[in-house]
Amino acid sequence: MNAVTPNIAERIRALGARATPARVAVMRLLETAERALSHHDIELALQANGFDRVTLYRVLDWMVESGLAHRVADAQRVFRFSLAAPDAPAHDRHAHFRCEDCGKVFCLDDVPVTRPALPKGFSSSAVELSITGHCGHCGKHA
Amino acid sequence: MNAVTPNIAERIRALGARATPARVAVMRLLETAERALSHHDIELALQANGFDRVTLYRVLDWMVESGLAHRVADAQRVFRFSLAAPDAPAHDRHAHFRCEDCGKVFCLDDVPVTRPALPKGFSSSAVELSITGHCGHCGKHA
DNA sequence: TTGCTAATGCAATTGTGTTGCGTTTGAACC
């Protein structure tokens, strides 16, 4: 019984991880979030569940590591998290847009990132193209 | 006597503030920096002067409040400061390389950054192309 | 030179995120 969010739990297991209540709850929350959420936002929104603060930090770490979420430090130097586009190619192959207002990160799937030539002796492990500005939602009210 | 940086001290007084050694030193340092500096960077660069850490924090706060500097939180959520002067080098027109070993940031002057097309309603204020990897010096010992 | 108060130095504190470690639990297997 208890038809618990089969989609999300299934996606978690598909990554080889355990579908715990904390992971399901955080992912569901981020899926419907209008803006990038801080750890504190999430703690407040899910306080009825009684998750430990460290558990929430670890869920968020795991989401970032496994490519499910983006993490960015906002202007007050607190991390904000937003869901990554599920069907996008690897994040280092496309550009990202970060809204200065709401903190949300958008995958710009159709803006490719090409690896530029480097000076002699240099080697690259990652390339990142990020644009900052106002997103479609926040630009309306500017 | 002691012709100490007349330009900077004068600019400080023109803002109605006192031209203290800490302010002059921090402003001079930021004027010649080719990247945004953290409080720690500044503390190290000016350690011969013996300024208190808090004094440096307060100088930087004052610079931001009075419009002399920009403050941004970097990916590791530490504040970085750069001069807001209109004649500042245009770091947003070229790519940057950050070495994973030594942490140094290199301006890749010949790798241009072009502003990509954005989704409807989006507007961009900055574009950043950053490559991470091993620099010429650190790559030799890899 | 003096007087006023902005600015400083130092200690304590805050806010956000991390680490260590013993305990619980998801899910694979029977």
Added chain:
DNA sequence: GGTTCAAACGCAACACAATTGCATTAGCAA
């Protein structure tokens, strides 16, 4: 259904950039 065990958790302690409180110093206008 029960058994097993590493992944995940809860809690306490920790790390560290940044801020605040307060007594003292010093920039500069008069």
